[in-house]
Amino acid sequence: MQNAVILINVEKGRIRGVAERLADLEGISEVYSTCGRYDLIAIARTRDFESLASLVTERLMSVEGIRDTETLNAMQVHSRHDLDAMFSVGL
Amino acid sequence: MQNAVILINVEKGRIRGVAERLADLEGISEVYSTCGRYDLIAIARTRDFESLASLVTERLMSVEGIRDTETLNAMQVHSRHDLDAMFSVGL
Amino acid sequence: MQNAVILINVEKGRIRGVAERLADLEGISEVYSTCGRYDLIAIARTRDFESLASLVTERLMSVEGIRDTETLNAMQVHSRHDLDAMFSVGL
Amino acid sequence: MQNAVILINVEKGRIRGVAERLADLEGISEVYSTCGRYDLIAIARTRDFESLASLVTERLMSVEGIRDTETLNAMQVHSRHDLDAMFSVGL
Amino acid sequence: MQNAVILINVEKGRIRGVAERLADLEGISEVYSTCGRYDLIAIARTRDFESLASLVTERLMSVEGIRDTETLNAMQVHSRHDLDAMFSVGL
Amino acid sequence: MQNAVILINVEKGRIRGVAERLADLEGISEVYSTCGRYDLIAIARTRDFESLASLVTERLMSVEGIRDTETLNAMQVHSRHDLDAMFSVGL
Amino acid sequence: MQNAVILINVEKGRIRGVAERLADLEGISEVYSTCGRYDLIAIARTRDFESLASLVTERLMSVEGIRDTETLNAMQVHSRHDLDAMFSVGL
Amino acid sequence: MQNAVILINVEKGRIRGVAERLADLEGISEVYSTCGRYDLIAIARTRDFESLASLVTERLMSVEGIRDTETLNAMQVHSRHDLDAMFSVGL
Amino acid sequence: MQNAVILINVEKGRIRGVAERLADLEGISEVYSTCGRYDLIAIARTRDFESLASLVTERLMSVEGIRDTETLNAMQVHSRHDLDAMFSVGL
Amino acid sequence: MQNAVILINVEKGRIRGVAERLADLEGISEVYSTCGRYDLIAIARTRDFESLASLVTERLMSVEGIRDTETLNAMQVHSRHDLDAMFSVGL
Numbered sequence: 088m089q090n091a092v093i094l095i096n097v098e099k100g101r102i103r104g105v106a107e108r109l110a111d112l113e114g115i116s117e118v119y120s121t122c123g124r125y126d127l128i129a130i131a132r133t134r135d136f137e138s139l140a141s142l143v144t145e146r147l148m149s150v151e152g153i154r155d156t157e158t159l160n161a162m163q164v165h166s167r168h169d170l171d172a173m174f175s176v177g178l
Numbered sequence: 179m180q181n182a183v184i185l186i187n188v189e190k191g192r193i194r195g196v197a198e199r200l201a202d203l204e205g206i207s208e209v210y211s212t213c214g215r216y217d218l219i220a221i222a223r224t225r226d227f228e229s230l231a232s233l234v235t236e237r238l239m240s241v242e243g244i245r246d247t248e249t250l251n252a253m254q255v256h257s258r259h260d261l262d263a264m265f266s267v268g269l
Numbered sequence: 270m271q272n273a274v275i276l277i278n279v280e281k282g283r284i285r286g287v288a289e290r291l292a293d294l295e296g297i298s299e300v301y302s303t304c305g306r307y308d309l310i311a312i313a314r315t316r317d318f319e320s321l322a323s324l325v326t327e328r329l330m331s332v333e334g335i336r337d338t339e340t341l342n343a344m345q346v347h348s349r350h351d352l353d354a355m356f357s358v359g360l
Numbered sequence: 361m362q363n364a365v366i367l368i369n370v371e372k373g374r375i376r377g378v379a380e381r382l383a384d385l386e387g388i389s390e391v392y393s394t395c396g397r398y399d400l401i402a403i404a405r406t407r408d409f410e411s412l413a414s415l416v417t418e419r420l421m422s423v424e425g426i427r428d429t430e431t432l433n434a435m436q437v438h439s440r441h442d443l444d445a446m447f448s449v450g451l
Numbered sequence: 452m453q454n455a456v457i458l459i460n461v462e463k464g465r466i467r468g469v470a471e472r473l474a475d476l477e478g479i480s481e482v483y484s485t486c487g488r489y490d491l492i493a494i495a496r497t498r499d500f501e502s503l504a505s506l507v508t509e510r511l512m513s514v515e516g517i518r519d520t521e522t523l524n525a526m527q528v529h530s531r532h533d534l535d536a537m538f539s540v541g542l
Numbered sequence: 543m544q545n546a547v548i549l550i551n552v553e554k555g556r557i558r559g560v561a562e563r564l565a566d567l568e569g570i571s572e573v574y575s576t577c578g579r580y581d582l583i584a585i586a587r588t589r590d591f592e593s594l595a596s597l598v599t600e601r602l603m604s605v606e607g608i609r610d611t612e613t614l615n616a617m618q619v620h621s622r623h624d625l626d627a628m629f630s631v632g633l
Numbered sequence: 634m635q636n637a638v639i640l641i642n643v644e645k646g647r648i649r650g651v652a653e654r655l656a657d658l659e660g661i662s663e664v665y666s667t668c669g670r671y672d673l674i675a676i677a678r679t680r681d682f683e684s685l686a687s688l689v690t691e692r693l694m695s696v697e698g699i700r701d702t703e704t705l706n707a708m709q710v711h712s713r714h715d716l717d718a719m720f721s722v723g724l
Numbered sequence: 725m726q727n728a729v730i731l732i733n734v735e736k737g738r739i740r741g742v743a744e745r746l747a748d749l750e751g752i753s754e755v756y757s758t759c760g761r762y763d764l765i766a767i768a769r770t771r772d773f774e775s776l777a778s779l780v781t782e783r784l785m786s787v788e789g790i791r792d793t794e795t796l797n798a799m800q801v802h803s804r805h806d807l808d809a810m811f812s813v814g815l
Numbered sequence: 816m817q818n819a820v821i822l823i824n825v826e827k828g829r830i831r832g833v834a835e836r837l838a839d840l841e842g843i844s845e846v847y848s849t850c851g852r853y854d855l856i857a858i859a860r861t862r863d864f865e866s867l868a869s870l871v872t873e874r875l876m877s878v879e880g881i882r883d884t885e886t887l888n889a890m891q892v893h894s895r896h897d898l899d900a901m902f903s904v905g906l
Numbered sequence: 907m908q909n910a911v912i913l914i915n916v917e918k919g920r921i922r923g924v925a926e927r928l929a930d931l932e933g934i935s936e937v938y939s940t941c942g943r944y945d946l947i948a949i950a951r952t953r954d955f956e957s958l959a960s961l962v963t964e965r966l967m968s969v970e971g972i973r974d975t976e977t978l979n980a981m982q983v984h985s986r987h988d989l990d991a992m993f994s995v996g997l
Contacts (some may be wrong), residue, residue, distance in 0.1 A: 090210060091668070092219045094185070101332035103254075110256035111659050118259060119181060119252035120326050122273070122342045123396030124855075128183045128250065130221075136817075136864065140890035145232050148646035159219065160668045161210035163194075164867035165201035170208060173869045180318075182395070191876035211872050213819070213888045214669030227271075227318060229342035235393050239373035251342045251395045253322035272392060274365070274401045284401075284404065285436075290439035299443060301363060301434035301510050302453070304524045305578030310365045310432065312403075313462035343392035347383035352390060355446050362500075362576070407499065409453075413526035417575050421555035433524045435579045437506035454574060456547070457549060465783035467618075474620035483545060483616035484781050486728070486797045487942030492547045494585075522631065523583065525574035527558075529565035533571060537628050541559045544773075544940070589774065591726075595799035599939050601921035617777035617943045619787045635955075636847060637759070638820070638856045638883050649891075656893035663898060664918075665818060666888035668941045674887065676858075682955060686981035690757050694737035705856065706759045707847035708959035709831075711838035716845060719901050729937060730951075747984035756909060756934070756980035756991060760851030765911045765978065767949075771921070774955045796947065798938035802929035807936060810992050828967035848963050850979045883918070 088132055088171045089139045090161035093147070095127040098113050103150035108150045114142040116174050131158075132174045179223055179262045180230045181252035184238070186218040192243035193217050199241045205233040207265050222249075225263045270314055270353045271321045272343035275329070277309040283334035284308050290332045294322040298356050313340075314356045361405050361444045362436035364411045366420070368400040374425035377397050381423045389447050404431075405447045407441040452496050452535045453503045455523035458512070459491040465516035466490050472514045478506040480538050495522075498536045543587055544554050544594045545616035548602070549584040555606035563605045566607045569597040571629050587629045589598075634678055634717045635685045636707035639693070647698035648672050654696045660688040662720050676702075677718045697709040725769055725808045726776045727798035730784070732764040739763050745787045751779040751812050768795075769811045802804035816860050816899045817867045821875070823855040829880035830854050836878045840869040844902050859886075860902045867905035907951055908958045909980035912966070914946040916962045920971035929967045933961040934945050936995050951993045952979075 092108040097105045102120050106127055110118045121128050133139040143158045164170065188196045196225055201209045205224040212219050224230040234249045240252050255261065279287045284289045284302050288309055296315040303310050315321040325340045346352065370378045375393050379400055383391045387406040406412040407446050416431045437443065462468045465519055466484050474482045478497040485492050497503040507522045528534065552560045561582055565573045569588040576583050577624050590593040596615045602615065643651045652673055656664045658700050660679040667674050679685040689704045710716065731761040734742045739757050743764055746757045758765050770776040780795045800809065823835045824842055830848050838846045842861040849856050861867040873884045892898065916924045921939050925946055929937045929964040933952040940947050962977045983989065 092212060094209060094213045100336070102330075106254070106256045110258065116259055117255060117257040119183060119250075120254045120322070121183060121250040121252055122325075123248065123250040123691045124339060125250065128252075136890070138315045140666070143668075143890060145646045149646075155646070157214065157670060158890075159210075159212040159214040160217075160890070161212055161214065162864070162871060162886075162888070163197070163211045165207060165211075166208040167201065168207060168265065169355045170228075174259065185323070190404045190881070193872040193876075211868070213871075213886045215885060224416060227344070234344060234395075235375045239375075243370065249344075251344070252320070253340075254327060266433070274394060275394060277422075281517070284512075285509045287436045288436070292440065298437040298441060301365060301432075302436040302504070303365060303432040303434055304436075304507075304522045305430065305432040306521060307432065339396065339399065341392075341394040341396040343394055345379070345393045346390060347379045347390060347393075348390040350385065350389060350447065356435075356441065409526070412574070416526060416577075417557045421557075426554070430579060431526075431577045433526070435500070435507060435522075437525070456574060456576060463587070463598045463790070466781045469567040470618070475623065480623055481619060483547060483614075484545060484618045484620075484777070485614040485616055486780075486796060487612065487614040489614065492616075519580065523574075523576040523578040523580065525576055525583075527575045528572060529561045529575075530572040531565065532571060532629065534785045535753075538623065591799070595939070596797060598941075599921045603921075613799075613941045613944070615795070615799070617773070617780060617795075620970060636777070638847060647828065650894060652891070652893045656895065657785070661898055661976070663892060664762075665820060665887075666891040666893075667820060667887040667889055670886040671740060671887065674889075681843065682981070687727075688892040689981060690739045703851065703983075704759045704876040705847075705849040705851040705853065706981070707849055707856075708962060708977075708979070709834070710845060711834045711848075713838065714844060714902065718899045729938060729940060743984045747986065749914060753987055754985040755977075756911060757982045757984075758978040758980055760976065760978040762978065765980075774907060794942065796938075796940040796944065798941040798947075800925070800939045801936060802925045802939075803978070804929065805935055805937040805993065811987065815994055827972070830963045830967075848959070850977045852976060883932075 088134070088174065089136050090164055091131040091139055091143070092158045092159045093127060093129040093131060096126045096155045097126045097155050100151045104152060112142065112146055114138060119135065122170060125136045179225065179265065180227050181255055182222040182230055182234070183247045183250045184220040184222060184266045185216045185250065187246045188217045188222060189245050196241060196243045202231065203237055205229060212266060270356065272277060272346055273313040273321055273325070274341045275311040275313060276339045276341065277335060278306045278337045279308045279341065280334045280336050287332060287334045294324065294328055296320060307347050361407065361447065362409050363437055364404040364412055365432045365434070366402040366404060367398045367430045367432065368402060368426060369428045371425045371427050378423060378425045385415070385419060387411060392403045452538065453500050454528055455503055455507070456494040456523045457495060458489045458521045458523065459493060459517060460519045461490045462516045464519050469514060469516045476506070476510055478502060483491070524536040543589065543629065544582070544591050545612045545619055546586040546594055548584040548586055549580045549612045549614065550584060550608060551610045552581045553607045553609050560605060560607045567597070567601055569593060634720065635678065635682050636701045636710055637685055637689070638703040638705045639675040639677060640671045640703045641670045641675060641699060641704065642701045644698045644700050651696060657693055658688065660684060725811065727801055728768040728776055728780070729796045730766040730768060731744070731762045731796065732766060732790060732808065733792045734763045735789045735791050736783045742787060742789045749783060751775060790791050816862065816902065817864050818892055819859040819867055819871070820887045821857040821859060822853045822885045822887065823857060823881060824883045825854045826880045826882050833878060833880045840870065842866060842875060907953065907993065908955050909983055910958055910962070911978045912948040912950060912952040913944045913976045913978065914948060914972060916945045916946045917971045917973050924971045926970060931961065931965060933957060
């Protein structure tokens, strides 16, 4: 599984709508509306690197109301949970 | 469950060590070593707000080699997964 | 009580108007027009975390003339005053 | 009453200690440990401008563990609360 | 006397016009067109804090061509000159 | 007369001491301790450009406790006051 | 051979299209869509300095959808590969 | 002779045109299209301070396609060349 | 093949030494000393994602004199060259 | 002739000394102590690209008191002066 953290700022007044649209995208497991310098932070968990690339460079951008994104690929994951098993259900 | 995304930079050459120590902390479910402007991104999932506060203002800082952290509390979570159930095992 | 500090920049020439509108919102206890890098700083004091989230991600943004906001949730409060009692009147 | 919002970053691992020391200072009514780009945000409420100046340029800096502060004076306050009356007790 | 330093950027090609308009405002004693990161720096010297607040949050913004301002209130003044006497003529 | 605005940050806890030392320097007419992103703002008013250069590149730096300075030369001055006459006394 | 690294941000939703157009330009050997603060990073490898200058100041800008570029000329190249030989085929 | 370095960013695709127009302005001796964070860097060499001020606050801005400028006045010049003599021809 | 662009700043006076050491690392195909905001830019071309992760989070940091790195993984590569074939020799 | 603009910040109190040392270096034609965000700006004019690279990556850094440099290579020069002829004397 390939993980990435996506930092997102949205157009004024569209936080909730964009969050809901993003959470419906295949490959996005969670979207947090966060305090601080980013409006939303999405966690991408995709089958492989190619799916991540297509999610980030194409499908993500089809969501209306996004102003700016910055994708931070995970190079390694450290967790006591078996994230692969846990999230495979929804992939 | 209270979630937060924690952006972390570490001292030179200590990425892997800090990541492993953080992943062992109660309340931290995953630690990603990421590309881009942050060295590590940790996801905190705690029982309530008080646990998150104590994790972030005290226990996190006991890990050697951390240079800088910025905690971004989740105000809302959007997900097709039942994150509460999935992560309760490890809490 | 859940507190947050909200850093706000407004459209040119609208400082006073936005400040007055914000101060009328339920959950905002005070709005300061400040010197320095932010135009306004609002203090949110809400019953619980959910009210804060709805204030910040929805109601706040209905005020015309706001250009940019950044919400900084309080994780802990240190005060010799009983803020809960003092502000409960206006909540 | 003269109000100011003070944005504070502290040395690693000293958030709670500095917060408690600041909250004890005359003229500081509340100290929040916040998420996001500042470690602590203190609210100063002083009798007049001179007290604020002495608090910020001298007494504040006697607290060990502070790394950086930025004071944002309130030029105007908008509130449905009578902040002067409420906080005069503790001044 | 209440002093403040106001950092100003203007719309392209309007430095001189904005500077002249600002210098005519009651409460602004001098306007410098400066090298470096700001286009203009104005010095405000007003009778009291209220006059400064109204100058900065309202009258200043009526000048066409201003893009951005940041007001830095003086908390203390150190000078071998009697600035109060010198500038009272023009207040 | 050549004017410049000098933006200054000082070492922790030294705001007042540095301000007093600077105000004593020939060529510095006023020093403000300000709110916001700079600790001190000094106004230099020197006979000519050479005096300003020597003040800024040499004498200023002899004051202990200064951490960082940025000098913004005035290219033009707009004022209803006769600043040359007013400040010539102290030059 | 003259090398340069070109950091590029594009208009929303145009990452792939711009990348393909850039990769077709004579003098651009590779275009990476990257994670982090830039959308695309292109490597320019031109015969000489003049070709690089014309590529960067003119031809590059004819590609629709580019928002911002920053060119970082290579002053020296360190490699165990014979880059001149390898890329001469495609120049 | 009064020197200044002017850092310039231009509208997309207009680097060469703006450079040529600037190089024709009286008082501008050279315009470099540079790599890195600025598009163009111009060197101003004027008879005196007043000419520099009028060049920078008025004539420079008449060139179409400039987006942003920042002028850095030279306070002192160190050179083994007699710049005054060399450039007087073209002034 | 997995590509990444690594932005690097080094300790003062160590540009050439660090560049040579980096160019010797397995997985680094080229190191450019560049103009502008970064001292060095290295191109990593590794067999797979795991090799990239171990290069970036461990081996890179063993080189003395590096101050700061930021790794930008390539998610997609666009090139008329067969980079896989060209660089496989040196992998 | 290869030109570059070098933006330089120096250690506190060393502006003049560093400027004089830099102006003595072969390949540096002028050093300006400037107002604003950089302490010194040097103009490099070297025979060719290799000389510039060795000046910037090695000889420049031998000057004591430099804290930070950023070199901006000129890709094109626009001037009504024959800079090659004028500066060849001193090269």
